[in-house]
Amino acid sequence: MSVQKSKGKVQEVEIGKGEKAIKIGGENVIPFYDFDGDIGNSPKLGIEILDVYPEDWVDSLKELYKDVADNPVEWAKFVEKEIKPDFICLRFKGADPNELDKSPEECAEVAKAVAEAISLPLVIAGTNNHEKDAKLFEKVAPAVQGHNCLFLSATEENYKAVGAGVALAYDHKLGAESSVDINLAKQLNVLLTQLGVKGEDIVMNVGNSAVGYGFEYLVSTVDRIRLALFNQNDKTLQMPIITPVSFETWNVKESMADENDVPEWGSREDRGISMEISTAASVITVGSNAVVLRHPKSLEVMKKFVSELH
Known part of the structure; x- marks a missing residue:
């Protein structure tokens, strides 16, 4: 059998500390092509x-989390x-200026308490408001120093503040978020490394x-990124x-539409799980090394998917 040799290899990045x-990363072939080379670490969920x-x-x-959802620390411990995921993603929705606009200081206390309460690696996600996220991460990063967290994400708008305040000052890992374009992804990685952030501290976002919503652009972008490297x-x-x-x-209509409005679509929960699994499986198959999920059933299916393919 002919074997395609790769010139490049995905950088291996470690998140978290201790046994968990x-x-x-670490692969030098497209996903699950173990007959062509080293498939690296299994995708993490x-x-x-x-x-x-x-x-x-x-x-x-809400029923599953009814006893813990008001307390992020208890919620994280329950999860x-x-x-039993590979990591927990704490998303600061309450810090969004369009939501409760919680202060960075308050969020830093929450992040510290969560990081100290669990042994799983912690991924920290902001509000998607680039200006607020820069201020948020600046306070959260020192609060969780030593826990080797991954922060989502630095963007072209805030990469200087986030890069300096998260990776350079406190040795966390940094997500580099671009908008479904290989050249934008490349440009942001270059900007961050020129700032002084080490390549091995960067994870691309x-x-x-969701599948069916311009998903082919995402798939082709990930594919092009991997082929350019390999x-x-x-x-x-x-x-x-x-x-x-x-x-x-x-957040798409298939997952949000009320069962009373579209009874022929069936259970809202089942629809959401299906969208989540379809998207996660597809993006892992093309080259994503980690995905964030919401529903435990999605996690269960994806664990089986990864274990049987990797």
């Missing part, structure tokens, strides 16, 4: 929690003990969408990729 720390009560989540999840050894694209799948899949 995870490594992502995280579960999303919020800093506020999840008002708009499906009823079954670690009962649901190259965009996110075939041309493009060092500016050697970082592993994380995709926060749940941030998008639960």
Whole structure:
């Protein structure tokens, strides 16, 4: 059998500390092509929690988390003990200026308490307001120093503040978020490394969408990034990729439409899980090294998917 040799290799990045720390990346072939080379570390699966009560989540999840959803620390401990993902993603929805506009200082206290309460690696996601996230991460990063967290994400608008305040000052890992374009992903990686952030401290977040919503652009972007690395050894694209799948899949009409409005669509919960699994499986198959999920059933299916393919 003919074997295709790769010129490049995905950088291995470690998140977390101790026995539960995870490594992502490390492959020098396209996903699961173990007959062509080293497939590196298995894709890692995280579960999303919020800093506020999840008002708009499906009823079954609110029921599952009813005793802990008002307290991010207890919520994180519950997820670690009962649901057992590879990592936890704490998303600061309450800090959003359009939500409760919580102060960076308050969020820093929450992040510190969560990081100290769990042994799983912690991924910290902001509000998607680039200006607020820069201020938020500046306070959260020192509060969780020593826990080797991954922060999502630095963008072209705030990369200087986030890069300096997260990776350079406190040795955390940094997500480089671009908008579904290989050249934008490359440019942001170059800007961050010129700032002084080490390549091995960067994880790319190259965009996110649910299947059926421009998803082919995301898939082709991830594919092009990986092929540019493997075939041309493009060092500016050697970082592993994380995709926060749940941030998008639960916000599309198929996952949100009320059962009374579209009874023929069936259970809202089942629809959301299907969107999440379809998206996660597809993006892992094309090259994402880690995904964030919301529903425990999605995690269960994806664990089986990864274990049988890797």
